[in-house]
Amino acid sequence: MQSQDLIYANFPELLKNYQGTGRRESANFLHWFLENIYRLDNVAAADCICDQSNDKGIDAVYVDHNAEEINFFQSKISQKEDTSIGDAQIKTFIGSVAQFDTPEKVQNVLAGNANEDLKKLIIRNELATLVERGYSAKMIFVANAERDHNTIELEKHFPNLTVYSASDIALNYIEFDAAEGIKESFMFDTSYSGFIKLIVDEKTQVFLLPVSATELVKLSGIADGTLFSQNVRYSLGNTPVNKAIAGSVATKAEHKNFSLYHNGVTLICKNATVDQGTEKITVSNYVVVNGAQSITTFFHSATKLSDDLRVFVKIIALESDELSRKITLNSNNQNSIKPRDLRSNHDIMLRLRAEFENSGSGFEFHIKRGQASTAGLESISNEDAGRQLLAFDLNEPYSCHQIYRVFDDKYAEIFGRPEVTYGRIIFLEQLMAVVSEALGELKNRPMAGYALTKYFLLNCLGHIIRLFDEGRVFLSDNARMNAQHSRQEIVQLCKEIAHALVIDFNYEIEAAGPLFDYKSDLKSPDAVKDWRLKLLRSYEKDFKRSKIVGFGKEIGRDIT
Template structure:
């Protein structure tokens, strides 16, 4: 996105869907911002917004627990070209003064502000969070550029942040939501008459057996664009794929292939049938990636007798397209991770990883994703576990992988703090933890799957309680940009050595009472053990042993 795309005329089309919620233009713009820049789930974005009269100058409230910040949101959408001076920023500074103390928050709750604002303050425990030291930040979101007067004001007041058109344009990662192959392709139908099904005005479906030798000629197989809307790519050497390849290699089985193969599903923007061929335009395969990839690898063994039942669906309804994608994938069991593989948050992270650290790392969001040789791979499944243990302090749930992309998904991923650098930061710490865990005397505990995540939560707890390290917890990107990440990790290694010594002591003291299989799944027992390790380490620091 360029800054010019944030001019009023360009924004009108983008904001149309948000204005359908019955909100004004500025609130619609704020809603779009929360979903695309703060990366909130649509429900969380709605929950953050307060858009009723008498809102005391507050358009929204969002609590970032990772950075321990209460962000007071104010959105401005301007139709005429102008700049952001200091006047609006001074007004916002006055607005956030209502949050100077717990008492002033209580006065706001007792006053005449609208109930939606009061509910948001109560739901987010704002008064209690201020008592516990959370910082209040004013966020001014506008589609105009910041001018010299505005910059001068920001230099004097660090409690105000401005997201102007230039910053928003630089932060936004555009996503090609449609995906697939642009162009046309023709399937021979001279040997068969397809069944044609019209689903009202929404879609037209052509069902017919197509030749595998034609399927392997589709564009986008090798680079994966043909399968970009598929919830998973080819899964490699699975049982299904092995059996599929055996059938392909045995030519006597080719004529029977349609009897036991589920077929492929192709979505396209247009399809024209002339009796001899079906020509499709702008197409994508949403079910059948494994089969087509296997055919491609074995194309020298294909024959015209090997046909696959194909559903070619002409439609432009993105919601219906998503439903077809989910419901048509059933050859290998779909996991919650598969269903989130095309989610905006995952795609943004995928794009971010291409830009950071010289593209050294690859972020895997789909099973069977094509990754260039030599890349260091971090899966979104591993990333979710790291974030769950470190940010949410829930290492006891890291073995329940289904939670990562189901009921815990928004808490884990849909936060502005979740960036490629944050995941790289946690991945690097985990590397040190794996080494340090070798020093755990009780080897069953050292090798237990949840132990590494518990240790990660201990590091998080220590960092949050230490003013020197808390800044890196909030913004780990700074360590990479300053080139000090390795120095920081060396410090982590020293901390871990001390923690492991104390952990060994605690385990030995508990003796048979320590049931690591049960205790590492108990939030209460983990809090207790984490507290002991933190207090022990803090004593070592006070004694200058650490």
């Protein structure tokens, strides 16, 4: 994205997905910003917004519990290209946020004539309580214009103020292509038995035809998976379904019966044309959204194929991305669809994957089951990342065995946060490696191999880092989190701490006696809290006696 893309003339296209909300244009712009720049989920972004009349100068409120900050937003749209941000509107915004700097002032806003959306946000987020607990205010001013000297001067005097100008927004926008696939043409031969054509509407038509497997393996993008890039998953390897397909391919006598057993392949394309003279259907800009298992098996068994082995192919030519997604989700039924599959083409996942690709970090982010690894890169699955974030950030190590929660009811809370960058995901992956190594010293070996144990210790490390002011600053600073040297510095300190935690854990487990049931305790929120408190108290004693390292000169908060 370029800053020029944010001129007012481009707003109808930029904000087309937010039309019909009944909100003002500035609120739709802020919604776009919260999703694409501040990295919130669509629903979470909408929940933040309170941009109505009498909103007390606040357009949105988001609570960052990791950083213990209340983020107040205001957005302004400049319709003229030569307009700068200045300082007048920002000064007014600063005054508006001052209405929330004490619990008493927050209650006054609630008791006053503020609009209902703002009052609901105050109540829902318990802002008065958070202010009383010491949560700080962060002001974010969003505009499609550029700074001038007045803006810059004002920023110098207010460290809790962040201005996002058009250039800032363009710099932080992650480009990704949700409409992936093969950007070329392919011709299907229909001379074998013709085809059935169905016209759904003026922009959607369907062709059904039997296609030889020898023809299907000539489609581009099978080897590298780009043919299936809009599928909710890739080929899943040696599953019962794939074994059955391979068995039928290997038995030549079964080739003529293959179409009787097989559910078919679904191919979506932008255009499909029929040449009556050559009896060929030409498709362009195409992707296979169902049938990855079969086509991949054919591709790897090419020497065993024959012209008798045919599969029914449904070619759908359409223009609607929304309809394309619905077809993808509803046509996958050979292997069960999991919540992770349904999220694999979600904007947050695509944005994170693009971030990894652009980072040069040496890591790649896998968002689909069956995705092949790239030589020379370490891979991190979104499943592992989600569990680690659930334990470390959301403080729920006891839920990490319930993988459905990562991509279902907890999905937005886990991934849809501004601090979830490629750097944070890499950091937690590296911390998990530290935890796994330390667990080699846990005397209760079955417990050491129990899945929830590592998430519990990862959670304990998170609490210890947050005991220190310096640790909390690191965890809330995306720039430092994305910097390899900063991550490594914290990871190295965690190695010593993790080993110390395991030593203390050994003593506590022994003291618990023979009836200690770790499987039950590690699934219990209350038991997890009790065990964590024991380990953190031991750590605090060792730190104050200078027996163990920390993330600052002194512990800056109470252990809870």
